[in-house]
Amino acid sequence: MTQRVRVQNFGVSRDGIAAGEDQTLENPFGGDVDPGALFSWAGATASWPQRTDPGGSRGVEDYLTRDFAHGIGAEIMGRNKFGPQRGPWPEDGWRGWWGEEPPFRTPVVVLTHHERPPLTVGETTFHFLDAAPAQALARALDLADGQDVRIGGGVTTVREFLDADLVDEMHVAIAPVEYGSGLRLWERPEDLADRFELEKVTAASGVEHCFFWRR
């Protein structure tokens, strides 16, 4: 089996915005971008890993949340997905946003200009790498031990991997909100149709799910 490079369950607004400009500890997505609005479709499914109550929907969106970890051997994320710090790492004990059991449970490559030793939290080990997308991907493919690599975001990282033409497959969920300003994945999904097949499917939640795979 060939290893594939996948973007999964990535959330944007109708106007293509995935994050605000000014991320902080209190406002992880920055700006006016509300992760609750972008990801409520996922939180409503039975398979959402952070569910605290039983139940949840088992429609098409449940397939998307329960597939998240299948066949994935490593993730690549930008530094801003790991934490709100900038510049050299402070000695603040930061171990990511996710508490003592991050949902990745695989090696994760964190792109940063400030390398540091790997950090293991629960079943996830974060590797901090100062590298261009192709180099980071080579490392992640190796860490993934034959399985696929997820490009986990944020939006700047997804854009970098798309610009370097390193993405094989992508699922983006367009939530029924608009933000007007912020960090954009695209002007519109069709921007990518030169390189990718595109299927758009609307779920009962009102979210439009866009699936891309290489032509």
Next chain:
Amino acid sequence: MTQRVRVQNFGVSRDGIAAGEDQTLENPFGGDVDPGALFSWAGATASWPQRTDPGGSRGVEDYLTRDFAHGIGAEIMGRNKFGPQRGPWPEDGWRGWWGEEPPFRTPVVVLTHHERPPLTVGETTFHFLDAAPAQALARALDLADGQDVRIGGGVTTVREFLDADLVDEMHVAIAPVEYGSGLRLWERPEDLADRFELEKVTAASGVEHCFFWRR
């Protein structure tokens, strides 16, 4: 985790027909029912297990085919899904429609009034059981070793398990064909809306995917 009872990737026509009346060795679905028309959406996906060429789509329908085996520990099928024989089993060496590696790779309970010893083909073992749906399900849940049980069809078997209210979750793909006569799953999907939540999603293939889960 509770074990669930699931119908997956079950195919019907727009008028609810899943099979013809007169199944034979040469015509496994019977009547005018063409499995190619009912299941072409699945065959077009990258994850379809019987693919003979590389490629295939990786849109929403690929999630449906690649999820087929995840979390499933056993299947229950009607005798007609196993073979075209009727009455006492002839000594014809029949080992199912699927060759030497059936796609189930779990225990399979075959409902028949004519019990016979288990038959192992590849990674699948068929257990032949003369039992009502609830008894057959108890056996399959035991064989599934903590995982879910798939009700694999045919349509008469799915109807029996629905009538006995033993199905927790069901995905039915409505293909854009009509047959007029044959064995019907339903008059329309909404017939089941008293007991199930229903989400309907149309894929680029023109197939309408119906997802049901208990209210």
